[in-house]
Amino acid sequence: MHTPANTLSAVVFDWAGTILDFGSRAPMGAFVRLFAQFGITLTIAEARGPMGMAKWDHIRTLGDLPSVAAQWQARYGRPLSDADVDRLYEVFTPMNAAVIPDFADFIPGALETVAALRARGLKIGSTTGYNRPIMEVVTRLASAAGYTPDNLVCAGDLAAGRPTPLMMYRCFADLGVWPPHAVVKVDDTGVGLAEGLNAGCWAVGVAVSGNAVGLSRAEWAALPAPEQQALREQATAQLKGEGAHYVVDSVADLLPVLDEIEARLARGERP
Numbered sequence: 534m535h536t537p538a539n540t541l542s543a544v545v546f547d548w549a550g551t552i553l554d555f556g557s558r559a560p561m562g563a564f565v566r567l568f569a570q571f572g573i574t575l576t577i578a579e580a581r582g583p584m585g586m587a588k589w590d591h592i593r594t595l596g597d598l599p600s601v602a603a604q605w606q607a608r609y610g611r612p613l614s615d616a617d618v619d620r621l622y623e624v625f626t627p628m629n630a631a632v633i634p635d636f637a638d639f640i641p642g643a644l645e646t647v648a649a650l651r652a653r654g655l656k657i658g659s660t661t662g663y664n665r666p667i668m669e670v671v672t673r674l675a676s677a678a679g680y681t682p683d684n685l686v687c688a689g690d691l692a693a694g695r696p697t698p699l700m701m702y703r704c705f706a707d708l709g710v711w712p713p714h715a716v717v718k719v720d721d722t723g724v725g726l727a728e729g730l731n732a733g734c735w736a737v738g739v740a741v742s743g744n745a746v747g748l749s750r751a752e753w754a755a756l757p758a759p760e761q762q763a764l765r766e767q768a769t770a771q772l773k774g775e776g777a778h779y780v781v782d783s784v785a786d787l788l789p790v791l792d793e794i795e796a797r798l799a800r801g802e803r804p
Contacts, residue, residue, distance in 0.1 A: 535721050539799040542676075542715040543789060544650055545584070545658035549636075550670060550721035550743035551784060552643045552680065555680060555750040557721060558772055559636035559742055560681045563629040564595065565627065573604045575771050577747075584744040585662050585695055585722025587688030589622045589801060590631070630667045639676040640742045641750075642785025644679055657682040658704040658716075683789060695789075696727030701734060709716065714803045719784060721745060723775035730776045735804045738772030742783035745771050778791055778804065 550557030562581035575595065577775035583594040593603055605613045612787025630637035640756065647657055659682040661668060661792040668687050675681070686700040693699055702717065710716055718736050721743020726736040740746060740763075753761065769780045779790045 535753075539795070539801075540715065541655060541717060541795055542573040542696055542710040543656035543658055543704070544717045544719060544787075545660060545701065545734070545792070546647075546682065547722070547725045547739075548661045548663065548668075550584075551640070551739050552647075553639045553671075553675065553718055554636040555742050556717070556748050557694055557744065558747070558749060559632055560584070560591075560660050561747075562590075563632060564591070565624060567592075567625045567628060568595070568601070569625065569679075571621065572608050573601055575601060580613060581744055583724075586719065587694045588664060588667075589618060589663055589688075590694070592621050592625060592660070592705055593618045597774070602727050617752070623636050626664060626666050627662075630670045633667065633670045634674060637671065637678075638750075639675075639678060639680065640783050640785070642797065645678065646784045646787050647682075650791075656708040658684050658710075660686045660695075660700040660704065660725070660731060662688050662695065662722075662725070664768070694728075695724040696731060698732035699727055701728050701732035705732075710800060714798065717791065719787065721772075723772070724776050726772065726775055730804070733804060735779075736777050737782040737790055738770035738775070738777030738783055739784060739789065740772060740780050743767055743768075778795040 537801045546552050549559060560771050561577050561580050565577060568575040579598060583591045650657060662733060684704060686703045688694045691699045691703060705711055713733030716734045718734045719724050721739040726738055729736040746764050772780045781787055781790060
């Protein structure tokens, strides 16, 4: 659909850490267990580094970490190859899918925000670093709880994923929306924001509920206010450094940002 130059037409959301799975925690233990199964020690902090990438690329990036590469060389007598990554990926997919139900709770305010966007006439798109088999589990749980976006683009669907804009281009085509500046990408990772920026969209980072803080909702709530603020500022700086036009604690805080973006569009501003 053609959108007037000064209004928004769609919001494209990431999934884990943005709409559900507060702290984006489902993949973390799976990555650690995956490498442990192959005799390699990996920390949660290391596992979080490439978050948002397609999971094959995520595993490849983890394997290229000096500490991991050295362990692999010592154990197997050769560098980690792409064929090894293929094998790790085959093991990872069912391992990650199995824990998805334990981390499928919606982030507070997410469903209400989506309902408000639909009431404004906006399309709801989605992209993810998860592959189709994992997302079959996620979408079944999400749909049963009331969330069904207008499209879904998964890692592996296209020739290249994040940080390229191709997944966003698929969203434009699926949703029938244009121009790019009429679309907002909401994500908790740098590569997820980059796919929106590279497509010419507005990019909104999600700090507290996402990968940058990485705590469960209960863990976050248990922190004293000064510690919360320190983590919030650190995550916000990280996401702004990765190109976010705006950063919010969670999608529950998104609506005022969209109002500001539309005001900027009305003044002729672009991302």
